[in-house]
Amino acid sequence: MLTLQLVSSPSLLGAVDIGTLLFSSQGIVLIVVLLLLSLVALSLFVIFYKMVHVSQAQSQSIAFLDRFWESKRLDEIYQSAQNLKYSPIAAMFAAGYVELSKVKKKTDQPQAGGTMHEKMDGIENVERALSRARVSEMTKLENLLPFLATVGATAPFIGLFGTVWGIMEAFLNIAAAGQADLATVSQPIAEALVTTALALASAIPSVVAFNYFNRRLKVLGAEMSTFSHDYLNIVKRHFF
Numbered sequence: 165m166l167t168l169q170l171v172s173s174p175s176l177l178g179a180v181d182i183g184t185l186l187f188s189s190q191g192i193v194l195i196v197v198l199l200l201l202s203l204v205a206l207s208l209f210v211i212f213y214k215m216v217h218v219s220q221a222q223s224q225s226i227a228f229l230d231r232f233w234e235s236k237r238l239d240e241i242y243q244s245a246q247n248l249k250y251s252p253i254a255a256m257f258a259a260g261y262v263e264l265s266k267v268k269k270k271t272d273q274p275q276a277g278g279t280m281h282e283k284m285d286g287i288e289n290v291e292r293a294l295s296r297a298r299v300s301e302m303t304k305l306e307n308l309l310p311f312l313a314t315v316g317a318t319a320p321f322i323g324l325f326g327t328v329w330g331i332m333e334a335f336l337n338i339a340a341a342g343q344a345d346l347a348t349v350s351q352p353i354a355e356a357l358v359t360t361a362l363a364l365a366s367a368i369p370s371v372v373a374f375n376y377f378n379r380r381l382k383v384l385g386a387e388m389s390t391f392s393h394d395y396l397n398i399v400k401r402h403f404f
Contacts, residue, residue: 193333193356196326200319200362207315207366210308211373217250218380221305224251225387232257232391238264252301252384253391259297260395263290290399294392301388305381309374316371323363330356 228251231244242261245254267286334352 191333193326193330193359196322196329196359197362200323200326200359200366203315203319203322203366204362207312207370207373210311211369214308214312214373214377218305218377218384220250221252222380222384224248225253225384227251228254228257229387229391252298252305253388255301256294256297256388256392257395259293260290260399263293264399287396287400291392291396294395298385298388298392302381302385305384309377309381312370312374312377316367316374319363319367319370320360321363323360323367326359326363327356330359 225248228245228248232241235241235244238261242258245251245258245261248254264286267289270286331353334356337352
């Protein structure tokens with residue numbers, strides 16, 4: 165077990181474990197400790213959840229793109245897209261395919277003239293459907309990332325507040341006692357400094373994870389944009 169040695173002379177006074185330091189705090193410092201422990205647990209959960217979510221989105225998108233370029237029928241690709249629920253690119257294709265089906269039904273009606281203006285409107289409808297789907301999917305992928313950014317930005321200040329408050333209480337107790345040695349001062353200050361350690365334990369992984377996921381989502385967003393352009397080119401070439 166990790167221990168902290170408190171020494172006031174060449175002799176060893178004893179060992180205080182981290183658990184004791186955490187929960188021997190009182191008042192405001194204890195509240196800060198509990199808050200930071202909650203942030204550590206929530207941050208780890210969010211990091212694990214986003215790791216699974218983003219990995220599924222990327223792997224299923226790769227599988228869908230392979231299927232998209234290998235197949236020659238849009239209805240077959242649509243059926244494949246229905247089975248890839250975590251792929252944002254598959255969701256974009258499905259939205260574009262549904263809109264394309266509506267446009268084709270409208271233009272194929274006998275009374276429809278099929279003018280250039282109507283064709284341009286149809287292409288724009290498909291483009292808007294792809295754009296809406298892209299925004300919706302990116303919003304899903306970015307879900308909970310602001311939480312990691314918030315923890316990374318605020319946790320150090322919360323820990324600093326707990327440390328300052330704990331040290332202030334320690335010196336007030338020393339002043340009330342009228343005398344102090346290293347044994348009296350060390351443990352209260354160690355308890356106060358634990359809040360800073362907890363703050364860093366939550367902030368550092370959160371910042372690293374936020375930057376990592378942000379980078380992966382930028383790559384995935386670029387792939388979505390590229391697919392949107394390719395899909396629109398195919399639609400214009402074969403359906404309008």
